[in-house]
Amino acid sequence: MLAKVFVAAALAVTLSGCVIAVGGKHELNDDSSWKKTQQYNQEQINRLALNTSAEDVRTLLGTPDFTESFNKDGETVQVLFYRTHHVKSDGKTTKDECTPLIFKQNKLSGWGDKAYQYL
Numbered sequence: 001m002l003a004k005v006f007v008a009a010a011l012a013v014t015l016s017g018c019v020i021a022v023g024g025k026h027e028l029n030d031d032s033s034w035k036k037t038q039q040y041n042q043e044q045i046n047r048l049a050l051n052t053s054a055e056d057v058r059t060l061l062g063t064p065d066f067t068e069s070f071n072k073d074g075e076t077v078q079v080l081f082y083r084t085h086h087v088k089s090d091g092k093t094t095k096d097e098c099t100p101l102i103f104k105q106n107k108l109s110g111w112g113d114k115a116y117q118y119l
Helices: 002-046 054-061 113-117
Strands: 066-072 075-083 098-104 107-111
Touching: 002 054, 002 075, 002 098, 054 075, 054 098, 054 107, 098 113, 107 113
Parallel strands: none
Antiparallel strands: 066 075, 075 098, 098 107
16 A cells, blocks of 8 residues: 555656646747747848738748738738737737738838828
């Protein structure tokens, strides 16, 4: 009976140690990942040129965090939002943490908050 208690105690200590190690490492990777993505997006957006195609931007930056699409004055307008700056540590990306990229007729016509406000 004493042997069973000893084995159960050893297993409990071993398993709880594994859970702590896995959880702790995962959180560090998540923090580092969004920071790297954010920095990469900032750097690439700073290098963009007007009239770049939406397809080329998606190839460069990947899937946007948010999208909007609509017609205005007979033109198709698409807005892609990419995370570029940290606002709140809540584990969620929101539009206020993103830079909007505005495309008219599939060509980049502007980016940033001012360009978005002029729509």
